[in-house]
Amino acid sequence: MTNDMMPAGVVLAPGHFSVAQRPRPQTAPPGWVLVDICTVGLCGTDYHILEGKHPYLDYPRVIGHELSGRVATPAAGWSAGQLVVINPYLSCGTCRACRKGKSNCCTAIEVLGVHRDGGLTSRIAVPATNLIDATGLTAHQAAMVEFLAIGAHAVARSGLGAGDDVLVTGVGPIGIGTALFARLRGAQVSLLDLDATRLRMAAQTFDFAQGHASISEALAAENADGYDVVFDATGHKGAIEAGFPAVAHGGSYVLVSVVKDDIHFSDPEFHKREMRLIGSRNALPADFADVMTAIRSGDIDTDALCSSVITLPALQETFGALAKNRGDLIKVLIDLQT
Secondary structure (H helix, E strand, C coil), rough: CCCCCEEEEEEEEEEEEEEEEEECCCCCCCEEEEEHHHHHHHEEEHHHHCCCCHHHCCCCEEEEEEEEEEECCCCCCEECCCCCCCCEECCCCHHHHHHHCCHHHHHCCCEECCEEEECCEEEEEEEEHHHHCCCCCCCHHHCCCCHHHHHHHHHHHHCCCCCCEEEEEEHHHHHHHHHHHHHHHHCCCEEEEECCCHHHHHHHHHHCCCEEEHHHHHHHCCCCCCEEEEEEECCCHHHHHHHHHEEEEEEEEECCCCCCCCCCHHHHHHHCCCEEEEECCCCCCHHHHHHHHHHHHHHHHHHEEEEEEEHHHHHHHHHHHHCHHHHHCCCCECCCCC
């Protein structure tokens, strides 16, 4: 392999992942920066892409949007070698959402690894405004900022307050991140997952007091009053619909996960409870900043979140197995600098 070429992890089609050679970027457009990728977090989105379940994607696609890297060449005020977190949401800056400070739901958004090729490769070019100084973090910690920002954003959207009773359904990485940031805001957090092993692992690893295997069990724990805020992080239509009765009168239901299907619920029940139904998508720069502050202060234990660190060649051998057994995992990191 010459310096003109580099390996990239590509999902060619559902079920087909390969490490292919791609040209290595040597220059970046004005206002963009070349970044040598250090570490990539493997996300539920990546598993869905492999399985053909992502609603916004065309194949083939270089995956990877949970990214840390080092600036390759000085540009736009960034120094060579500087460790950065990459915000993977490329927004237009001019649509109504962007003008109102909601770049996370830009009408023309392009997410690295989804709408355009991502960072599971040696080097990429990104807008300078999408880089965040990762001073004080390790490359592995920096690669975990984006997925935690999803949960931090959902919690910020919810408006929950100290002392609120909160239920998080689906305790994969996004659900765990959501639960952690809800607790940091002073909420009393309960977890729900159908997988008893995953539920027990999450509760014990992060010292959550309660874990429930069904909505009826979760409601019984609240004397059937429901929860002030329910977060869904299951990515499952049936689970989303089943979560509506768990919301207390005057409460909020935050849909963090996204599914391809239409969601149905009872309008009389919805109005009787004066429930707020909130969509939460991606994250804002402020959410990234909140996550990095929490990691630097030790409020978030990134060692507990990291299930394993592997190489890109190892991912080619194990991606299918990881997808099938992801119930046993929190966050797998791919180290590209080894």
